[in-house]
Amino acid sequence: MLLARVAEVSREVAAASARSRKTALLAALFAEAEPEESPLVIAYLSGRLPQGRIGVGWSVLKEVVPPAVPPAERPELTLGRVDEVLTELAGVSGAGSRAARTRLVHGLFAAATLDEQQLLLRLLTGEVRQGALDAIALEGVAQAATVPAAELRRAVMLEGSLPPVAQAVLAEGATALDRFTLRVGNPVQPMLAHTAGSVTEAIAALGPCVVEEKLDGIRVQIHRSGDDVRIHTRSLDDITARLPEVVAAARAVPADAFILDGEVIALDPDTGRPVSFQSIASRVGSRTDVAGAHATLPLTAVFFDVLAVEGEGLIDRPGHERHEVLARLLPDAQRVRRFVVTDPADPEQTAAAERFFADTLARGHEGVLVKATAAPYVAGRRGRTWLKVKPVHTVDLVVLAVERGHGRRTGLLSNLHLGARTAEGDFVMLGKTFKGLTDEMLRWQTERLGELAVEDDGFTVRVRPELVVEIAYDGLQRSTRYPAGVTLRFARVLRHRPDKRASEADTVAEITGRG
Numbered sequence: 001m002l003l004a005r006v007a008e009v010s011r012e013v014a015a016a017s018a019r020s021r022k023t024a025l026l027a028a029l030f031a032e033a034e035p036e037e038s039p040l041v042i043a044y045l046s047g048r049l050p051q052g053r054i055g056v057g058w059s060v061l062k063e064v065v066p067p068a069v070p071p072a073e074r075p076e077l078t079l080g081r082v083d084e085v086l087t088e089l090a091g092v093s094g095a096g097s098r099a100a101r102t103r104l105v106h107g108l109f110a111a112a113t114l115d116e117q118q119l120l121l122r123l124l125t126g127e128v129r130q131g132a133l134d135a136i137a138l139e140g141v142a143q144a145a146t147v148p149a150a151e152l153r154r155a156v157m158l159e160g161s162l163p164p165v166a167q168a169v170l171a172e173g174a175t176a177l178d179r180f181t182l183r184v185g186n187p188v189q190p191m192l193a194h195t196a197g198s199v200t201e202a203i204a205a206l207g208p209c210v211v212e213e214k215l216d217g218i219r220v221q222i223h224r225s226g227d228d229v230r231i232h233t234r235s236l237d238d239i240t241a242r243l244p245e246v247v248a249a250a251r252a253v254p255a256d257a258f259i260l261d262g263e264v265i266a267l268d269p270d271t272g273r274p275v276s277f278q279s280i281a282s283r284v285g286s287r288t289d290v291a292g293a294h295a296t297l298p299l300t301a302v303f304f305d306v307l308a309v310e311g312e313g314l315i316d317r318p319g320h321e322r323h324e325v326l327a328r329l330l331p332d333a334q335r336v337r338r339f340v341v342t343d344p345a346d347p348e349q350t351a352a353a354e355r356f357f358a359d360t361l362a363r364g365h366e367g368v369l370v371k372a373t374a375a376p377y378v379a380g381r382r383g384r385t386w387l388k389v390k391p392v393h394t395v396d397l398v399v400l401a402v403e404r405g406h407g408r409r410t411g412l413l414s415n416l417h418l419g420a421r422t423a424e425g426d427f428v429m430l431g432k433t434f435k436g437l438t439d440e441m442l443r444w445q446t447e448r449l450g451e452l453a454v455e456d457d458g459f460t461v462r463v464r465p466e467l468v469v470e471i472a473y474d475g476l477q478r479s480t481r482y483p484a485g486v487t488l489r490f491a492r493v494l495r496h497r498p499d500k501r502a503s504e505a506d507t508v509a510e511i512t513g514r515g
Contacts, residue, residue: 026140
């Protein structure tokens with residue numbers, strides 16, 4: 001398949017507002033593609049490169065930004081050829097690597113039409129944004145392969161990703177789904193939670209439920225088969241070699257085969273309070289001196305669910321039954337603290353649940369998860385039967401610059417560069433976000449920031465630091481990318497504050513003081 005066809009559909013999907021139209025476009029594309037091409041189609045439409053990081057930054061890309069390299073007159077560039085070049089780029093290293101990357105990228109762009117060049121640029125800069133494309137791609141594959149979407153979705157959850165399942169069903173049809181099952185050793189996509197405004201609201205929505213501590217650690221899925229233990233992250237990366245203490249703890253569990261779901265955390269030995277997420281992430285990310293990192297910051301795994309044990313899959317069993325199994329496997333210290341609400345209409349139980357939430361925050365954890373006790377484990381879905389409740393932090397920041405939008409946001413100023421005031425009276429950048437912006441907000445900020453523009457390189461518009469925005473965020477984390485040394489976690493725009501002066505924005509000291 002030609003890259004031009006993917007570029008065409010990418011543009012059409014981005015412009016379409018109706019989910020049914022997006023699905024139909026993708027279904028037609030998957031029907032045209034060879035089954036073995038479907039993983040690349042899915043990856044490129046979702047803005048991912050199968051090779052991961054390929055070492056191509058702006059220093060290389062600025063040399064090929066359209067129209068720097070004259071585009072090809074006719075589309076001849078295939079998906080297979082693009083994949084070959086990207087694989088070659090990922091393997092470039094050592095002396096002369098920048099020149100080699102520049103040569104490969106230049107050759108790739110020279111073989112592409114203008115539409116293809118624009119898609120390649122968005123792919124290489126991580127700027128393909130088309131909404132919940134993965135879910136729509138799944139529905140498109142289901143239509144193209146004429147298989148039930150629900151059955152395909154379950155297979156994807158159990159396999160861990162859509163591309164291998166899509167390739168199988170597009171080649172073989174519905175019978176291919178039978179081989180995608182829950183297996184110890186094969187990580188599955190974790191169940192996720194929606195958000196509730198309060199514990200009381202969550203209880204009212206769910207009925208009989210359990211309120212569990214939400215730990216601010218690294219989500220892990222642990223698979224054990226005999227002495228073989230594998231540890232996977234939320235994104236299904238294998239981090240077994242980095243967590244020897246967790247491997248040892250898994251081998252001590254009185255069962256030969258299981259899949260556990262939990263969090264890796266660390267507690268301060270003096271205060272007993274949880275260590276920051278950033279410190280844990282740094283320790284888990286250490287690949288070179290694992291023994292030294294272990295000695296500096298030993299980690300502990302705490303679990304809240306069990307997906308399989310001794311050859312029996314449990315994901316379809318209700319939550320309270322899975323917890324009974326978990327309690328037989330693990331002592332209290334290795335399970336998250338919880339409070340059970342048997343009668344949601346009982347105000348005393350609701351009040352006790354709210355006190356449990358307050359106590360959880362006082363202990364230094366980030367919030368709670370409220371889970372319906374009868375709910376199965378719906379792998380890979382953000383289910384309505386799990387609701388997270390966390391305190392929301394808000395801050396007033398100043399817009400320092402804004403990036404031009406892509407896809408449905410083409411022609412609009414979208415991704416905001418956010419700054420806080422310093423003690424000297426200027427501004428320092430804390431991060432970026434385009435989340436939370438409605439169409440109306442986008443239109444308004446495009447007009448207003450256009451009035452404040454002082455420099456425009458075609459991608460980023462620098463503006464006078466005058467517009468204040470109210471930002472919600474989940475916490476701070478250390479970052480060497482930004483001058484203040486910190487950035488906001490999960491920042492999203494609540495509202496523009498044209499009624500506030502930039503001098504009224506929060507300072508770096510105020511924000512870091514809140515933590």
